[in-house]
Amino acid sequence: MSSEIEETSTRVSERGQATRGALLRAAREVFCEQGFAQAAVTDIVARAGASVGSLYHHFNGKADLYLTLFEEFQGRQQERTREAIHQIRENGDNDPKNQFLAGAAAYLEGSVSERELSRLFISGDGPPGFDRIMRERLNKWARRNAALFHSKAGGFNEPLVIVLTGAMISAVDVVSAGEDRERSRILAENIIKVLATIQPVE
Numbered sequence: 001m002s003s004e005i006e007e008t009s010t011r012v013s014e015r016g017q018a019t020r021g022a023l024l025r026a027a028r029e030v031f032c033e034q035g036f037a038q039a040a041v042t043d044i045v046a047r048a049g050a051s052v053g054s055l056y057h058h059f060n061g062k063a064d065l066y067l068t069l070f071e072e073f074q075g076r077q078q079e080r081t082r083e084a085i086h087q088i089r090e091n092g093d094n095d096p097k098n099q100f101l102a103g104a105a106a107y108l109e110g111s112v113s114e115r116e117l118s119r120l121f122i123s124g125d126g127p128p129g130f131d132r133i134m135r136e137r138l139n140k141w142a143r144r145n146a147a148l149f150h151s152k153a154g155g156f157n158e159p160l161v162i163v164l165t166g167a168m169i170s171a172v173d174v175v176s177a178g179e180d181r182e183r184s185r186i187l188a189e190n191i192i193k194v195l196a197t198i199q200p201v202e
Contacts, residue, residue: 020058022048024072027065032116035125036066063127070130073117074137080106081141101196104168107141108188111172115184118176122169138172139165160198167195 026048030039041062045055059065084106085099093099111118120126121134142165171191178184 016058019048019050019054023050023055023058024065024069026050027062028069028117031066031069032120035123036062036120036127037125066127066130067133069117070121070133073114073121076114077107077110078141080110097196101192104195105188105192107168108171108175108191109185111176112178112181112184112188115176115178115181118172122173122176135169138169142168163198164195167191167198 023044026044027039030044030047034043039062041052041055044062044065045052048055055061055065059068081103084102088099088102121130124131126134139161143161171188175184175188175191178187
């Protein structure tokens with residue numbers, strides 16, 4: 001009897017995960033096509049082949065779907081940058097600046113390869129307060145990477161953090177907006193070359 005209950009519980013859990021995944025995929029498509037403000041919950045559930053009730057079982061609503069997509073995207077971006085920095089260290093390059101540039105290049109590559117989603121998040125069409133969340137996340141990313149550059153006084157190099165944050169916000173905006181993927185990649189590569197010329201002020 002217990003094994004039957006476990007099997008039933010597993011099937012229910014698998015169905016729940018499948019429904020959740022379908023809702024996120026549908027939300028991604030609808031948000032990218034229509035924007036957050038114009039997207040309707042009914043459009044999302046119809047495309048997912050789900051019910052409104054199932055959406056509210058897994059999410060708190062439209063804003064929760066949007067923020068979940070954002071967090072998952074940021075998780076992939078974090079993994080891309082982590083892998084890039086790890087790889088350059090594995091190759092024996094201990095130059096902090098080169099490690100930062102590798103991470104920045106990986107972040108921009110993620111913005112190009114998932115540009116429809118990246119464009120959605122930098123478009124300004126999101127839940128109330130989301131633009132602040134986006135800027136805070138990029139600022140946190142810049143601070144974490146700027147920590148590679150240790151100033152003589154210790155701690156973060158504030159001018160460097162400001163420059164890197166502003167540069168990355170603009171760079172993500174521009175490479176995400178491009179319709180031509182290859183042109184966006186070339187632009188991202190050139191942006192990294194410009195960032196390579198920046199020197200932290202002690």
